[in-house]
Amino acid sequence: MKLAGKLVAITGASSGIGKAAALAFAREGARLALCARSEGALREVAEIAKALGAPSAIWRACDVTRDEDVRAFAAACGPQVDVLVANAGVGQYGEFLDTPMEDVERVLETNLTGVLRCAHAFGPALVAAQGHVLVVGSQAGKTPVPLSSVYAASKWALTGWTRSARPELESRGVALTLFSPGGVDTAFRERRLAAPGTGGDARARVPGSQSVDRVVAALVDAARRRPREVDPSLVGAVGRAANALAPHAAARAMLKARARRR
Ligand SMILES: NC(=O)c1ccc[n+]([C@@H]2O[C@H](COP(=O)([O-])OP(=O)(O)OC[C@H]3O[C@@H](n4cnc5c(N)ncnc54)[C@H](OP(=O)(O)O)[C@@H]3O)[C@@H](O)[C@H]2O)c1
Secondary structure, three states, X not given: XXXXXXXXXXXXXXXXXXXXXXXHHHHOOOEEEEEEOOHHHHHXXXXXXXXXXXXXXXXXXXXXXXXXXXXXXXXXXXXXXXXXXXXXXXXXXXXXXXXXXXXXXXXXXXXXXXXXXXXXXXXXXXXXXXXXEEEEOOHHHOOOOOOOHHHHHHHHHHHHHHHHHHHHHHHOOOEEEEEOOOOEOOOHHHHOEXXXXXXXXXXXXXXXXXXXXXXXXXXXXXXXXXXXXXXXXXXXXXXXXXXXXXXXXHHHHHHHHHHHHX
């Protein structure tokens, strides 16, 4: 599918994958609607996007954990939306028993309910355009990730939701892609919610992590082709295979490796 002239709405467009995606869709000539909580950063992304070729780029400050914000963002996008990139997310690090319940709730409200809330609010506009929802999941939604169990729970839930809701949406003409990166070089780990006394060297590079440009090229390709699932990381494929063969041993090995990198 050609992206020029299509309306692409992106959540979490103020930094990282969402920002790079906005600029990549702009180069394709797509019209953009951007949201996140940081107004200044969003305004800047919208200006750069227009300079790169987006015919229009609206932006709204929006917290995906708030119904009224999401509904207002969807209303600002108009009656037809071609692509919704449900990307906004927050990381979590530390042992589950040391993680405050307010962090547990924030991770689930942002990464899981936030995505469902957006898909729900944009539903009529996506049906009207026979559009496409691109959910940014994670390899943490396909393999166990000790020391990020709440984050993993949010992303596994997205895997379950997309696989279950897809036939429903497809029967109304809306495509649904689960896009699940492995590690990506963004500020994500520096911004994650860390349990008290943990967090360690969040700037240390995750082995095998990919550049944001490479990941976003795969995301834009998914917007053109509308595949059901995309797993852009080779390291992720190894993790999925190890988990399928020996899930408990794989999880224990992962705990040791992650504890060393703390
Ligand atoms: N980086 C990785 O290694 C990696 C790997 C796999 C999957 N992912 C997924 O990729 C997505 C983007 O992450 P990233 O790497 O680009 O990290 P990032 O640079 O921290 O970007 C996260 C984005 O989400 C927005 N956001 C967070 N909470 C929000 C809320 N309540 N309401 C609205 N927007 C919110 C942030 O904007 P504001 O703070 O301005 O609101 C920001 O634009 C996430 O879903 C993440 O789980 C990342």
